[in-house]
Amino acid sequence: MQVWTDVSQVPTAWGPSVVTLGNFDGVHRGHVAVLTRMVADARAVGAHAVAVTFTPHPAQVHRPLEAPPLLLGDADRLELLAGTGLDAALLVTYTLDFARQSPEEFVRRYLVDALHARTVVVGRDVRFGWQNAGDLTTMRRLGERHGFTVEVIEDVRPDDADEPGGYRRWSSTWVRELLAAGDVRAAADVLGRTHHVRGVVVHGDARGRELGYPTANLGHVAGMVPADGVYAGWLRRERRADGTPVPAAERVLPAAVSIGTNPTFDGHDRRVEAYVLDRTDLDLYDDEVALELVERLRPTLRFDSVEALLERMARDVEDVRAVLGLPRA
Numbered sequence: 340m341q342v343w344t345d346v347s348q349v350p351t352a353w354g355p356s357v358v359t360l361g362n363f364d365g366v367h368r369g370h371v372a373v374l375t376r377m378v379a380d381a382r383a384v385g386a387h388a389v390a391v392t393f394t395p396h397p398a399q400v401h402r403p404l405e406a407p408p409l410l411l412g413d414a415d416r417l418e419l420l421a422g423t424g425l426d427a428a429l430l431v432t433y434t435l436d437f438a439r440q441s442p443e444e445f446v447r448r449y450l451v452d453a454l455h456a457r458t459v460v461v462g463r464d465v466r467f468g469w470q471n472a473g474d475l476t477t478m479r480r481l482g483e484r485h486g487f488t489v490e491v492i493e494d495v496r497p498d499d500a501d502e503p504g505g506y507r508r509w510s511s512t513w514v515r516e517l518l519a520a521g522d523v524r525a526a527a528d529v530l531g532r533t534h535h536v537r538g539v540v541v542h543g544d545a546r547g548r549e550l551g552y553p554t555a556n557l558g559h560v561a562g563m564v565p566a567d568g569v570y571a572g573w574l575r576r577e578r579r580a581d582g583t584p585v586p587a588a589e590r591v592l593p594a595a596v597s598i599g600t601n602p603t604f605d606g607h608d609r610r611v612e613a614y615v616l617d618r619t620d621l622d623l624y625d626d627e628v629a630l631e632l633v634e635r636l637r638p639t640l641r642f643d644s645v646e647a648l649l650e651r652m653a654r655d656v657e658d659v660r661a662v663l664g665l666p667r668a
């Protein structure tokens with residue numbers, strides 16, 4: 340998949356294209372269903388499939404105080420978009436200047452002149468252009484003027500959509516709610532994969548090693564951090580600080596993940612840290628790692644003594660083994 344960060348980077352001879360617009364935060368099952376179908380349609384008519392997407396999230400520009408936490412960082416979002424088979428993604432830097440374009444200007448510059456859109460795929464509730472002035476009717480009118488068709492995508496429903504109790508459409512909002520409640524299992528059902536966060540390993544309070552549980556502390560976490568608590572998961576070593584490759588057998592390691600302020604030690608900062616089971620020999624400092632969160636085991640607790648915390652951590656580790664299907668120690 341080609342990635343352009345500005346419309347000027349689109350090759351002049353690019354196209355024809357089938358284009359869709361969206362934030363695609365989380366690249367959840369609804370997004371994937373729409374995008375894979377769009378890719379198939381584009382292939383069938385010999386066109387390129389392109390997604391136009393934005394960074395930062397428009398809500399962060401227009402309503403920074405109310406903007407939702409993003410499920411994924413840009414790198415992960417692009418990687419998952421690439422996985423759907425898209426030929427290209429145009430990652431537009433979203434600024435107030437960009438937002439000031441009229442619906443007509445945006446469509447002409449981006450969809451028509453640069454991407455040579457033959458088909459534009461949108462949801463029924465699409466809004467675009469300054470003050471969200473453009474809607475589906477506007478897009479259809481612009482399509483007639485500029486020679487593209489508009490395809491409206493209906494909700495792709497979960498298989499059990501007709502179950503009693505009704506259904507809820509797959510959405511980024513739903514995933515955020517589930518993560519805020521710590522329900523990473525249910526979030527995985529909506530995402531179609533295990534949720535992960537990513538960061539570079541930084542120095543913590545140098546206590547973990549003394550306790551017998553060294554933990555890799557994540558700095559600058561990308562991706563939505565779920566509710567405080569202890570989680571079973573996997574630590575994926577993605578990039579070593581010195582650029583040397585990680586041996587295949589050392590890439591994905593079982594981990595007990597702690598998210599919280601370490602109240603037992605009167606901590607204040609919220610930490611995201613992971614203990615790799617049965618290892619004390621790792622050096623993860625400055626490595627980029629992803630933490631896949633499979634199941635929440637318990638809330639974060641304030642223990643009366645370090646011994647009580649250690650006893651509980653030993654149990655956590657056994658719970659992690661059970662969740663991940665690893666043999667007991």
Ligand SMILES: Cc1cc2nc3c(=O)[nH]c(=O)nc-3n(C[C@H](O)[C@H](O)[C@H](O)COP(=O)(O)O)c2cc1C
Binds near residue numbers: 553569603648
């Ligand atoms: C599996 C696991 C469970 C944990 N549970 C708690 C907890 O319930 N309460 C708490 O205060 N700290 C908890 N911690 C965090 C420890 O307090 C923390 O790892 C320790 O203070 C080391 O900090 P450091 O990495 O900054 O050196 C947990 C850590 C792990 C790995």
Ligand SMILES: Nc1ncnc2c1ncn2[C@@H]1O[C@H](COP(=O)(O)OP(=O)(O)O)[C@@H](O)[C@H]1O
Binds near residue numbers: 546555614619
């Ligand atoms: N099993 C392990 N899980 C996580 N990190 C480990 C492990 N073994 C060694 N390490 C290394 O030890 C560091 C954590 O040690 P710790 O004493 O908790 O110090 P700090 O919290 O100050 O970084 C990690 O960043 C990593 O480089």
